Amino acid sequence: MKVIRFTLNGDPAELGVRSDETLVQILRERLGLTGTKQGCDLGDCGSCTVLLDGEPVLSCLILAADVEGHTVVTIEGLADGDELHPVQRAFHEEGAVQCGFCTPGMVLATTALLDANPNPTETEIRQALSGNLCRCTGYTKIVRAVKRAAEASRIGTRGCES
Amino acid sequence: MSREFQWIGKPVLRIDGVAKVTGAAMYTDDMRLPGMLVGKILRSPHPHARIRRIDTSRAEALAGVKAVVTGQDAPVRYGILAVAEDEYPLAVDKVRFVGDEVAAVAALDEATAVRALSLIEVDYEVLPAIFDPHEALIRDDVKIHEETRKANIERKVSLSFGDVEAGFSAADHVREDTFFKAAATHAPIEPHSALAQYQDGKFTLWSSTQVPHLLHRTLAKVLQMPAEQIRVIKPFLGGGFGGKGEALPLEFAACLLARKAGRPVKITHTRAEVFLTHRGRHPMHMKLKTGVKKDGSITALQFESLLDGGAYGSYGVVTLYYSGQLLTGPYVIPAFRFDGARVYTNKPPCGAQRGHGGVQPRYAFEVHLDRIATDLGIDPLAMRLKNAVEPNTRTVNELRITSCGFKECLERSSRAVSWTERRGKLPRGRGIGIAGGFYISGAGVAIYFNPMAHSSVRIEADRSGRVTVFCGASDIGQGSDTMLALVAAETIGIPPESVRVVSADTDTTPVDLGSYSSRVTFMAGNACHAAAKEVRNRVLSAVAEALDVPVDRLEICDRVVGVPDNERKSFTFAEAVALAESRGGPVCGSGGYTPPNLVGSYKGGGVGPSPAYSFGAYAAEVEVDEETGSVKVLRLAAAHDLGRALNPPAAEGQVEGATVNGLGETLLENHAFLDTGQHASPSLLEYKVPTALDVPEIEAILVESIDPEGPYGAKECGEGSLHPSIPAIVNAVYDAVGVWIHELPITPEAVLKALRKKEKP
Numbered sequence: 076m077k078v079i080r081f082t083l084n085g086d087p088a089e090l091g092v093r094s095d096e097t098l099v100q101i102l103r104e105r106l107g108l109t110g111t112k113q114g115c116d117l118g119d120c121g122s123c124t125v126l127l128d129g130e131p132v133l134s135c136l137i138l139a140a141d142v143e144g145h146t147v148v149t150i151e152g153l154a155d156g157d158e159l160h161p162v163q164r165a166f167h168e169e170g171a172v173q174c175g176f177c178t179p180g181m182v183l184a185t186t187a188l189l190d191a192n193p194n195p196t197e198t199e200i201r202q203a204l205s206g207n208l209c210r211c212t213g214y215t216k217i218v219r220a221v222k223r224a225a226e227a228s229r230i231g232t233r234g235c236e237s
Numbered sequence: 238m239s240r241e242f243q244w245i246g247k248p249v250l251r252i253d254g255v256a257k258v259t260g261a262a263m264y265t266d267d268m269r270l271p272g273m274l275v276g277k278i279l280r281s282p283h284p285h286a287r288i289r290r291i292d293t294s295r296a297e298a299l300a301g302v303k304a305v306v307t308g309q310d311a312p313v314r315y316g317i318l319a320v321a322e323d324e325y326p327l328a329v330d331k332v333r334f335v336g337d338e339v340a341a342v343a344a345l346d347e348a349t350a351v352r353a354l355s356l357i358e359v360d361y362e363v364l365p366a367i368f369d370p371h372e373a374l375i376r377d378d379v380k381i382h383e384e385t386r387k388a389n390i391e392r393k394v395s396l397s398f399g400d401v402e403a404g405f406s407a408a409d410h411v412r413e414d415t416f417f418k419a420a421a422t423h424a425p426i427e428p429h430s431a432l433a434q435y436q437d438g439k440f441t442l443w444s445s446t447q448v449p450h451l452l453h454r455t456l457a458k459v460l461q462m463p464a465e466q467i468r469v470i471k472p473f474l475g476g477g478f479g480g481k482g483e484a485l486p487l488e489f490a491a492c493l494l495a496r497k498a499g500r501p502v503k504i505t506h507t508r509a510e511v512f513l514t515h516r517g518r519h520p521m522h523m524k525l526k527t528g529v530k531k532d533g534s535i536t537a538l539q540f541e542s543l544l545d546g547g548a549y550g551s552y553g554v555v556t557l558y559y560s561g562q563l564l565t566g567p568y569v570i571p572a573f574r575f576d577g578a579r580v581y582t583n584k585p586p587c588g589a590q591r592g593h594g595g596v597q598p599r600y601a602f603e604v605h606l607d608r609i610a611t612d613l614g615i616d617p618l619a620m621r622l623k624n625a626v627e628p629n630t631r632t633v634n635e636l637r638i639t640s641c642g643f644k645e646c647l648e649r650s651s652r653a654v655s656w657t658e659r660r661g662k663l664p665r666g667r668g669i670g671i672a673g674g675f676y677i678s679g680a681g682v683a684i685y686f687n688p689m690a691h692s693s694v695r696i697e698a699d700r701s702g703r704v705t706v707f708c709g710a711s712d713i714g715q716g717s718d719t720m721l722a723l724v725a726a727e728t729i730g731i732p733p734e735s736v737r738v739v740s741a742d743t744d745t746t747p748v749d750l751g752s753y754s755s756r757v758t759f760m761a762g763n764a765c766h767a768a769a770k771e772v773r774n775r776v777l778s779a780v781a782e783a784l785d786v787p788v789d790r791l792e793i794c795d796r797v798v799g800v801p802d803n804e805r806k807s808f809t810f811a812e813a814v815a816l817a818e819s820r821g822g823p824v825c826g827s828g829g830y831t832p833p834n835l836v837g838s839y840k841g842g843g844v845g846p847s848p849a850y851s852f853g854a855y856a857a858e859v860e861v862d863e864e865t866g867s868v869k870v871l872r873l874a875a876a877h878d879l880g881r882a883l884n885p886p887a888a889e890g891q892v893e894g895a896t897v898n899g900l901g902e903t904l905l906e907n908h909a910f911l912d913t914g915q916h917a918s919p920s921l922l923e924y925k926v927p928t929a930l931d932v933p934e935i936e937a938i939l940v941e942s943i944d945p946e947g948p949y950g951a952k953e954c955g956e957g958s959l960h961p962s963i964p965a966i967v968n969a970v971y972d973a974v975g976v977w978i979h980e981l982p983i984t985p986e987a988v989l990k991a992l993r994k995k996e997k998p
Contacts, residue, residue, distance in 0.1 A: 109263065109264075109266075110259070110261065112264070115920065117508060117920055120426055122426055150258075150259065151259070154259050166258050169886075170251070170886035170889070172257045172258060173476075173714040174427065174475045174714025175256075175473065175714065176264065176426040176427040176476060182258060206928075207929075210894075211476055211714050213897030213898075215893040215937075216890055218929065
């Protein structure tokens with residue numbers, strides 16, 4: 076057992092973890108953040124994607140003890156109160172959500188992509204999301220949602236500059 | 238429908254969309270109850286074995302273990318079909334595939350539960366196993382189920398319509414082909430999960446089920462409890478595609494463990510267990526023989542199918558019938574003969590998967606049809622247009638075709654890829670292909686015989702002006718809750734966002750048979766329409782009386798009920814509901830939908846009839862690398878006749894998703910087994926579902942034929958939309974490199990082999 080301290084969705088977090096516990100386990104089972112989904116527990120499906128220091132990672136492959144001192148953002152940490160994050164809004168409004176199980180991981184992977192590359196090409200979008208499986212949508216509306224979110228962010232950025 | 242729709246046909250946001258993008262949506266595995274235990278299932282390591290003895294004493298003695306159950310705790314046979322009740326919740330006497338459920342434990346934590354499984358001692362007498370369906374057809378010395386009369390044949394079917402011999406005699410050309418389509422599996426991203434609670438002699442089961450009502454019935458039977466003491470709730474569900482369409486062992490095991498332990502028990506499958514549970518696409522061996530006139534018109538069709546069913550019946554008898562019954566369209570087939578068999582093998586059971594029963598034969602027939610067209614020198618598109626079924630006709634096996642936009646689907650998808658200008662004219666390695674399909678909008682016959690409605694809806698309007706729809710329909714991600722809100726809203730005249738939907742809870746919602754056979758929009762939609770009309774009429778008659786105007790002068794618009802353009806003669810919707818409530822009690826409406834009796838006049842005539850059929854035609858463009866054999870799909874133009882698009886983005890999403898499922902089955906997916914019966918690829922790394930990189934943007938083309946019996950003219954959209962995807966790609970491969978692929982999936986090896994074979998004289 077080790078006590079870890081890290082930043083979770085902007086707040087300080089502290090808890091004791093076993094050496095074999097994974098990040099997804101502590102998020103879902105210990106901290107009640109069930110928005111992070113678990114589709115395979117093997118690093119194949121991408122539904123447990125969270126942001127670790129802004130980078131998308133598979134929380135089923137990260138040992139909880141390793142997040143000591145780091146910053147974790149889960150899907151619950153994205154919206155600002157009732158105000159959806161632009162990526163969340165784009166997924167909702169574009170019809171990119173069906174069963175919703177891959178959605179938290181997709182949204183976070185998209186957020187990381189757009190933070191690093193605000194103007195991705197379609198191929199870059201598909202590459203960035205290729206580790207996140209969706210069985211419902213055929214990806215068409217997901218890719219469109221990413222483009223829409225990118226567009227919205229660009230407008231937002233310009234708005235700030237002017 | 239004279240007036241313009243207020244919301245139908247316009248994009249409506251999913252009512253559960255915000256919950257899903259914020260992570261607030263609770264799926265079964267997200268739930269926790271005080272004192273909840275973790276359940277785990279012990280599975281057979283043998284493909285076929287007799288169980289001599291099970292000793293659970295060491296597992297029970299392990300600290301932290303709260304209950305252990307085996308087949309003896311519920312030795313009751315069940316099955317989704319009354320004609321195939323061949324399963325036990327946990328094995329009683331035999332195991333029939335590697336992964337068959339043998340026992341289950343509930344413990345304080347997962348590690349203890351897993352450890353306890355290893356302490357259960359099972360004494361197996363290993364039996365010879367059968368993996369090849371052809372062997373299963375003839376081997377009498379190995380009986381997977383004692384009840385099979387001949388070898389391991391679960392069911393044989395022979396049907397004949399029209400004068401088949403005369404049809405072939407009249408033909409100018411007869412062609413025979415054989416095809417094989419490998420198994421595929423649903424691979425929903427959410428693994429199955431079930432959480433059971435037993436309190437005060439009553440069960441509550443939260444489960445990732447597509448069929449809360451059918452699960453409820455089966456639980457009552459297996460647990461030997463009155464149905465009134467069992468409640469089934471489906472929380473948010475992360476994809477089904479048919480794989481959660483029947484009662485499954487984990488649901489029984491969770492209940493049995495919860496009762497024994499006296500504490501709630503949750504069982505969530507590992508990804509490997511999702512693969513072993515399967516119930517997916519049957520591997521199908523198919524033989525087709527078709528006669529045609531010189532002008533391309535079909536004179537007769539003969540079809541044989543052999544279905545490798547795996548260890549249990551599941552939906553398989555229906556799959557078997559569909560495999561033939563759904564070949565009589567979307568082309569006019571004047572004479573048809575069908576012989577099929579489903580056999581048991583020692584592999585995970587096959588069942589229903591999106592497009593159920595029709596997918597494999599549709600692939601075979603559409604490629605066969607292209608080969609015939611090629612033989613005759615006729616353009617494949619012209620061949621299809623020539624034989625296309627027309628609206629308001631009957632197929633040779635008595636299926637009633639009403640609305641039908643098949644020709645428009647052919648025209649629009651072919652136009653999208655500039656068929657006439659490009660087919661047969663692209664540089665080598667590039668090709669386009671086309672294929673058609675059709676599918677039921679719900680089975681015309683209920684899964685168990687009963688005279689009641691297939692779907693029922695109750696709607697309540699309260700004095701705050703809120704409208705709540707109650708329906709047993711199970712939203713599995715396809716958006717049926719949003720569909721119900723939309724149909725209720727349009728019918729009553731209030732905005733969809735002011736409608737709340739309570740669904741899939743057997744204690745509070747009236748029965749809907751479930752999300753299978755692409756039935757929900759048609760059936761629950763019709764039931765909802767009827768219930769909403771009743772609510773509307775209650776409100777309008779109260780207002781008419783209060784204002785002393787005839788009902789037909791009133792309208793409901795923008796939450797205002799009254800005489801149009803007359804502010805003095807109007808009420809807010811909330812006031813109008815209160816008025817109605819004061820004059821006749823709670824404002825409720827109820828409606829049910831029962832399909833017309835369309836059963837054919839022959840044995841087996843119950844499988845195939847539907848109140849409406851969707852139609853589709855897809856055009857694919859591919860690039861084939863002749864060095865590596867790899868096939869890349871560059872375009873898929875998917876025209877689907879769905880009657881009416883109630884909510885266009887939702888409908889497009891169904892078509893896009895199904896089309897990509899088809900692409901996966903064509904190029905990537907093979908649910909295969911090793912020679913020893915072990916699953917060959919029980920992970921999402923090894924079993925390849927399409928990623929965002931494997932697929933092009935799907936061009937969904939919604940064709941609206943406005944069905945006379947569908948809710949606002951709508952019919953199915955989510956399953957038939959898989960059918961044409963597969964053969965369109967296969968036919969495009971021929972156009973690209975001149976080889977026909979008769980076995981799926983199209984691996985690079987298969988393409989190279991076909992190319993080499995073609996090179997030889």
